[in-house]
Amino acid sequence: DAGVIQSPRHEVTEMGQEVTLRCKPISGHDYLFWYRQTMMRGLELLIYFNNNVPIDDSGMPEDRFSAKMPNASFSTLKIQPSEPRDSAVYFCASSPDRRDEAFFGQGTRLTVV
């Protein structure tokens, strides 16, 4: 398996624009996580899905953030409208079971100017 695949790797956008980050989890993994990493706040869990169903979105910072998982092989994280403080590295990770390790994608480095 190719691992967790995220796109794009880098995104630079202007404040107010919509940003969509994409993730393909490892096949057979039932759990999918979206994390955000910044120097100030470290690695924060934004939302996670189990069998395509959102289970906990308490980490989503504002209504400007939304996430979907329409099927087992694809998820999106959308920010609309984007703001400079959203600049961070966004990681998608997947796991076969709730007790197991999470496998991370390479991340999307988002810069909002």
Add this chain to the structure above:
Amino acid sequence: QKEVEQNSGPLSVPEGAIASLNCTYSDRGSQSFFWYRQYSGKSPELIMSIYSNGDKEDGRFTAQLNKASQYVSLLIRDSQPSDSATYLCAVNVVTGGFKTIFGAGTRLFVKA
């Protein structure tokens, strides 16, 4: 109190020495514990997982878990310059719903 706490470091050790990294957590119901290594500009990768009290060894790495004291540690023996990275402690917390929480990470420098 943060759910998972680590000393941010940096921790500096000479090559060949033992590096000791510590982590405490607040959720007593937690069952799964992980150490990830993250090189600058890269994604976290798993070093060790531990589920039961005691020690677990894998090559130069030993994870230690003490659920009564709510701490997890990682020992790196014969440290190498290539071990220089940020080490993240992660805990699967269950109170309020299952989720994996990461500590802020400890930066380790191994001097040649």
